Amino acid sequence: MRKEIIHIRRDPKTLMLVIIMPVMMLVLLGYAVTSDIENIPLAVADLSKSSVSQNFIDRYWISGFFEITHDVKNEKEILELIDAGIVKTGILIPEDFGRKIDTGGSSPVQFYIDGSNPTVAQAAQLAAETIGQAASQEIFIKQLRKQMGGVNFTLPIDARIRFLYNPNMKRMDFWIPGLVAIILQIQSLLLTAFAIVREREQGTLEQLIVTPIKSWELMLGKILPFVAVALVNVALTVGVGMFWFGVPVAGSIPLLFGLSLIFLLGSLGLGVLISNISTNQMQAMYIASFIMIPAFILSGLLVPRDNMPWLAYYSGYLLPVTYFLEIVRGIITKGVGITYLWPWVWPMAVFSLVVFFLSVVLFRKRID
Amino acid sequence: MSVENAVIVDKLTKTFGDFTAVDHVSFTIPKGEIFGLLGPNGAGKTTTIRMLCGLLIPSDGDAKVLGYDVLIQPEEVKTKIGYMSQKFSLYNDLTSYENLDFYARIYGLTGNPRENRIDELIEMAGLRNHRSTITSNLSGAWRQRLALACAIVHNPPMLFLDEPTAGVDPISRREFWDLIYDLARQGVSVLATTHYMDEAEYCNNIGMMYQSKLIALADPDTLRGSIKDTLIEIDCDSQGKALQSLKEISGVLEAAMHGALLHVTIEKKAVKNKIKERLQSEGVAINRIEEILPSLEDVFVSMIKSKRQALVSAEFIEEREKI
Structure with missing residues (x-):
């Protein structure tokens, strides 16, 4: 309806917010997870000061996972640095390390990890172990060679892994499409959550009800102008993803827009539905937040849905963003077409229709 | 189907839980007439209007608007009525023109007829200079006209x-009623609620509502004639002293200040002379003393008073019977 467009236009500040905020959110949140965890600060206490120990430490540094920020003299200093939160990890190489290795012996190396952030801790643990083992194997082979007199040894198994999608395992390529989906979900929900309830509070709804306007006309009038606004946001967020974060869209862009349209109708409709059943804006806000929070978790944005307990798993299907997330990741990351996306597309379309009809049916042209 | 009456209300009742907001109210509005529904806040006027507009479902009774039953055919009713709610209900961030345009579109007006109608209305409401003013910047009186x-x-x-006309200055109120009169002349029937008693004088017929009930239904003159007691107005000196002694005279029902004047309700016309003598004997100089026509406000107050007295005595009898 024309009126809504005028409403939007008359309030340029809000319009700017509506258009800029999702982009800012994407940029901000995009960076938040950009680091596949790397450059973990590492304190080194190399008591051996041998070429072997130097070589060993270099491996940690070269891996990119760790950044050696402090050179210290003993365990106590490492622990102090971890306590102070200045470094997350520490490594203590004993004094006899170099001698023992050179003479074909074995030496313990102590690794310290700040476990308070499990994500960083796990990543650090994995990296520390892998690097330690790789170094260990290499040294072991060298020692063997030396003992056996130049025989060429190799390790028996050489496991090779090939990633089909997102070959460099960049989290960004997975994260950004998910963010685009969730940002659009939140925004579209908020855009319309106040649509009807605001008019109810202002008293203009009473005036509308005494006109012969049909319920579906009113609902459609509330949704359509925002579809346009939200489509601009699809373009902007996908654009930022492509050009700012360098996440390529592997699939068809028109398909992405087409399916976004279905999604937007559904989630804008959900907003109108909320607006419809609320008696004031406070209630609408409240209901909307309790849809948004599960949207983050249950949709599979952060945690894969496959591992969720059944209740959480099936609850995810009640949110349009769950389907849309699969679709966006499918198109952007995998580049698949409609045939493969169909299992996600039709439920989303059904959802959109159901929500719309529910809004129309629940809207009573009365005030009691 | 020819309909003589624009509105027929028959024992219309609305209850909210235990509370009866409108209690068996009946009245009719002939076509082209202005009907005023008077009463204090909370008397049930707004609830009555909302039922007639199809905003609320009546709990009991019938109401027909232009031949359509409000219960069975609310959507037909909606195409035929205009409604101006108590709360100012236009879109504040739209201009006058845009508000009109919006409603014109909702009512399905298109193209040239729409533009012409909007121009006509802007002209009628005198909004020519405020056509592109954002509604929230309009003064109360202009908004009222725009809402109309x-x-x-x-x-x-x-x-x-x-x-x-709630919250609008007296001159603008008068101008607003002139617009309503013009509409009535063109054959539009009007039902208006108000608690400004002076506005009721503009109406062909008046219904007085008090505590959910219609306590009086007549034209303004008949209502004024229904007051049995006589009202006199006195213009005199030392009013405090005068008021004191007036209350001591038998036959004086009530005496009160009314601006710079005294209004005295008396039982019989003869009491007037008694007042005159008494005041002069006390040395109060009387400039003027005369009988006046009661205003609708006086009618209303006296009606509510007798209603209350009836209620009290009814309760008294009830109590006594219990013992």
């Missing part, structure tokens, strides 16, 4: 106005 214009954008033969 929006309510009649589709030329409704029936107009419901719920306290249309």
Whole structure:
């Protein structure tokens, strides 16, 4: 309806917010997870000061996972640095390390990890172990060679892994499409959550009800102008993803827009539905937040849905963003077409229709 | 189907839980007449209007608007009526023109007829200079006119106005009523609620509501004639002293200050002379003493008083019977 467009236009500040905020959110949140965890600060206490120990430490540094920020003299200093939160990890190489290795012996190396952030801790643990083992194997082979007199040894198994999608395992390529989906979900929900309830509070709804306007006309009038606004946001967020974060869209862009349209109708409709059943804006806000929070978790944005307990798993299907997330990741990351996306597309379309009809049916042209 | 009466209300009742907001109210509004629904806040006026507009479902009784039953055919009713709600209900961030345009579109007006109608209404409401003013910047009186214009954008033969002039200055109120008169002359029937008693004088017929019930239904003159007691107005000196002694005279029912004047309700006309003598004997100089026509406000106050007395005595009898 024309009126809504005028409403939007008359309030340029809000319009700017509506258009800029999702982009800012994407940029901000995009960076938040950009680091596949790397450059973990590492304190080194190399008591051996041998070429072997130097070589060993270099491996940690070269891996990119760790950044050696402090050179210290003993365990106590490492622990102090971890306590102070200045470094997350520490490594203590004993004094006899170099001698023992050179003479074909074995030496313990102590690794310290700040476990308070499990994500960083796990990543650090994995990296520390892998690097330690790789170094260990290499040294072991060298020692063997030396003992056996130049025989060429190799390790028996050489496991090779090939990633089909997102070959460099960049989290960004997975994260950004998910963010685009969730940002659009939140925004579209908020855009319309106040649509009807605001008019109810202002008293203009009473005036509308005494006109012969049909319920579906009113609902459609509330949704359509925002579809346009939200489509601009699809373009902007996908654009930022492509050009700012360098996440390529592997699939068809028109398909992405087409399916976004279905999604937007559904989630804008959900907003109108909320607006419809609320008696004031406070209630609408409240209901909307309790849809948004599960949207983050249950949709599979952060945690894969496959591992969720059944209740959480099936609850995810009640949110349009769950389907849309699969679709966006499918198109952007995998580049698949409609045939493969169909299992996600039709439920989303059904959802959109159901929500719309529910809004129309629940809207009573009365005030009691 | 020819309909003589624009509105027929028969024992219309609305209850909210235990509370009865409108209690068996009946009245009719002949076509082209202005009907005023008077009463204090909370008397049930707004609830009555909302039921007639199809905003609320009546709990009991019948109401027909322009031949359509409000219970069975609310959508037909809606195409034929204009409604101006108590709360100012236009879109504040739209201009006058845009508000009119919006309602014109809702009522399905298109193209040239729409533009012409909008121009006509802007002209009628005198909004020519405020055509592109954002509504929230309009003064109360202009908004009221704009709201009226929006309510009649589709030329409704029936107009419901719920306290249309609340919070508007007296001159603007008068001008607003002139607009209503013009509409009535063109054959539009009007139902208006108000608690300004002076506005009721503009109406062909008046219904007085008090505590959910219709306590009086007549034209203004008949209502004024219904007061049995006589009202006199006195213009005199030392009013405090005068008031004191007036209350001591037998036959004086009530005496009160009314601006710089005294209003005294008396039982019989003869009491007037008694007052005159008494005041002069006390050395109060009387400039003027005369009988006046009661205003509708006086009528209303006296009616409520007798209603209350009836209620009290009824309760008294009830109590006594219990013992």
